[in-house]
Amino acid sequence: MTYQRPFGLLLAIGLIFGGLYGAPAVAQNGPLRIEITEGVIEPLPFAVPNFVAENGAAGEYAANIARVIASDLAGTGLFREIPASAHIGRVDSFDAPIAYADWKAINTQALVTGAVSASGDRIVVKFRLFDIFSGQQMGEGLQFAGTTQSWRRMAHKVADAVYSRITGEGGYFDTRVVFVSESGPKNERAKRLAVMDYDGANVQFLTDSRSIVLAPRFSPTGDRILYTSYQSGFPKIYLMDVASVQARALSDQPGTMTFAPRFAPNGRTVLFSLEQGGNSDLYSVDTSGGGLTRLTNAPSIETAPDYSPDGSQIVFESDRSGTQQIYVMGAGGGEPRRISNGPGRYSTPVWSPRGDLIAFTKQHQGRFHIGVMRVDGSEERLLTASFLDEGPTWSPNGRVIMFTRETSGAAGQSSLYSVDITGRNLKPVGSNGAASDPSWSPLLP
Amino acid sequence: MSYLTKAMLLVGVLGLAACNNPDRFGAGAGGAGGAGAGGIDSQGLGGANDPRSVAYFQQTLGDRVFFAVDQNTLSDEARQTLTGQAQWLQTNSDYALIVEGHADEQGTRQYNLALGARRASAAQNFLVSQGVAASRIRTVSYGKERPVEVCSTEDCYSRNRRAVTVLSLGAGS
Known part of the structure; x- marks a missing residue:
């Protein structure tokens, strides 16, 4: 199995072929390995020839599915696609033997082959992954069946399986992102809750633009969304069921503002900020609306809370020291300990799904950054810098962070960006227009 | 116009000003009462010189x-x-x-x-x-x-x- 350091300045992900699955035959050149060292990496060359259409109706999906898989893999920055124009080998039948020499000649290291059949509104997608240099299949072939409308999801599931077999980590392609879609001028911005695939496809609106909505969060199972809305004229937290798009207010305390909600890992407890008389503190409440519990009691601002993956701790920001800093305390409250200690302000902490890192927003000398630090505050590293970066959210495998970047001035606009935890692969995420406040779902079932 | 009608108009205009008017913070030239939506007569609010008017509160007092x-x-x-x-x-x-x-x-x-x-x-x-x-x-x-x-x-x-x-x-x- 590939060795992987938990994290550090020198991050090594072993990308290894052969020996992981099936016969532990020694590859010709030994185990293939990619080391990511302070942002330097040689992406692994792969090929995804068009999937074989096993009947006429499958034709339109066969090529599209291969494109989505290639885009998912290349989009990680860990893989480089060898374009079809360079291919020598042909895959005309899913079960035909692989011409290893043809793929090796163009330096392909991973080959994904597949086939699609369609019947009515159903399609079946199957694939196999090959390690070209060791000349063998990696893992078993897999098959996914679903409706034709879900063809992109099936492509993402293939890419997740490929990514996972090669890196030894979970994937993050068959996921969704809930966010705030923005339109209109800066002083009258219209905001709507929207959800899309992680890669920006299939944008769907969940609310209209009548009320300002802010900072949505997915439930741990991806079926519900917490957010803040001005629907009543005052900011309050709401819980929405994604399938029915029905929402209800949570914990409606008159004369207060509630905001910054997050689910506990159990999916039943909601952590949030409640403001009364100008002072904001942290509370928790059941999704049923009962069991309101006060967790902090300070004259300072306590907000942007998040749970550790095991639910035992809470990370949050507070300005009790005079400026925004990051603190950790037990899930039931108690004396918090400050973990941020560099110059500047630290805010919006989010705990990595792996449990080892906390991503945050940092404001220093007029610039905003997204960064990561260990849970004890050590080994802080800034991954981005701009006029305004804020609000990180983790991919379910803890490898990638998505956030909001806003440009300055009267024409300033927000958009979504992603970056991996080494600071590599910074890129915009399509969202069909201006967007802010992303929250990444878990891997979908 | 009856007192009641006037009062309802006032409520209507204020409602518009509160909900829909992008200039409700006084950023625009229109000022208070000039909601300009739907042709509703806003004369009843008085100008910034009328000490009882909302316009006076917004513009003169601040x-x-x-x-x-x-x-x-x-x-x-x-x-x-x-x-x-x-x-x-x-x-x-x-x-x-x-x-x-x-x-x-x-x-x-x-x-x-x-x-x-x-x-x-x-x-x-x-x-x-x-x-x-x-x-x-x-x-x-x-x-x-x-x-x-x-x-x-x-x-x-x-x-x-x-x-x-x-x-x-x-x-x-």
């Missing part, structure tokens, strides 16, 4: 106070403005008010919501200390969501860090 970066302390100027507001509100006791707290864009969204609430609360507390019944006042924070000025320099930021007193009829008793 409906907003400003804050230093990351602060919710009321300056001497802010106290003066709020003292004028409080006196007007005691005379014009039919109005309820919502104090809106706002922040500039230099900050994260949730912190700015909390900061806006601090500012609204500071203005509210001062109005109460000047004799305005607490039951007439609600506060709301918009954080950095509703700037009046859109540039990204201190010129604009200083006018966005504000607490605005928005009037509505029907305060009740």
Whole structure:
């Protein structure tokens, strides 16, 4: 199995072929390995020839599915696609033997082959992954069946399986992102809750633009969304069921503002900020609306809370020291300990799904950054810098962070960006227009 | 026009001003009452020279106070403005008010919501200390969501860090 350091300045992900699955035959050149060292990496060359259409109706999906898989893999920055124009080998039948020499000649290291059949509104997608240099299949072939409308999801599931077999980590392609879609001028911005695939496809609106909505969060199972809305004229937290798009207010305390909600890992407890008389503190409440519990009691601002993956701790920001800093305390409250200690302000902490890192927003000398630090505050590293970066959210495998970047001035606009935890692969995420406040779902079932 | 009809029109215009008018913070030339939507006659509100008018409250007395970066302390100027507001509100006791707290864009969204609430609360507390019944006042924070000025320099930021007193009829008793 590939060795992987938990994290550090020198991050090594072993990308290894052969020996992981099936016969532990020694590859010709030994185990293939990619080391990511302070942002330097040689992406692994792969090929995804068009999937074989096993009947006429499958034709339109066969090529599209291969494109989505290639885009998912290349989009990680860990893989480089060898374009079809360079291919020598042909895959005309899913079960035909692989011409290893043809793929090796163009330096392909991973080959994904597949086939699609369609019947009515159903399609079946199957694939196999090959390690070209060791000349063998990696893992078993897999098959996914679903409706034709879900063809992109099936492509993402293939890419997740490929990514996972090669890196030894979970994937993050068959996921969704809930966010705030923005339109209109800066002083009258219209905001709507929207959800899309992680890669920006299939944008769907969940609310209209009548009320300002802010900072949505997915439930741990991806079926519900917490957010803040001005629907009543005052900011309050709401819980929405994604399938029915029905929402209800949570914990409606008159004369207060509630905001910054997050689910506990159990999916039943909601952590949030409640403001009364100008002072904001942290509370928790059941999704049923009962069991309101006060967790902090300070004259300072306590907000942007998040749970550790095991639910035992809470990370949050507070300005009790005079400026925004990051603190950790037990899930039931108690004396918090400050973990941020560099110059500047630290805010919006989010705990990595792996449990080892906390991503945050940092404001220093007029610039905003997204960064990561260990849970004890050590080994802080800034991954981005701009006029305004804020609000990180983790991919379910803890490898990638998505956030909001806003440009300055009267024409300033927000958009979504992603970056991996080494600071590599910074890129915009399509969202069909201006967007802010992303929250990444878990891997979908 | 009967008194009742006039009162309903007033409520209608104020409702529009509160909900739909992008210039409700006085940024535009229209000023108060000039909702300009649906051709509703807004004469009844009076102009900025009529001391009983909303326009007078907004423009002559001033409906907003400003804050230093990351602060919710009321300056001497802010106290003066709020003292004028409080006196007007005691005379014009039919109005309820919502104090809106706002922040500039230099900050994260949730912190700015909390900061806006601090500012609204500071203005509210001062109005109460000047004799305005607490039951007439609600506060709301918009954080950095509703700037009046859109540039990204201190010129604009200083006018966005504000607490605005928005009037509505029907305060009740």
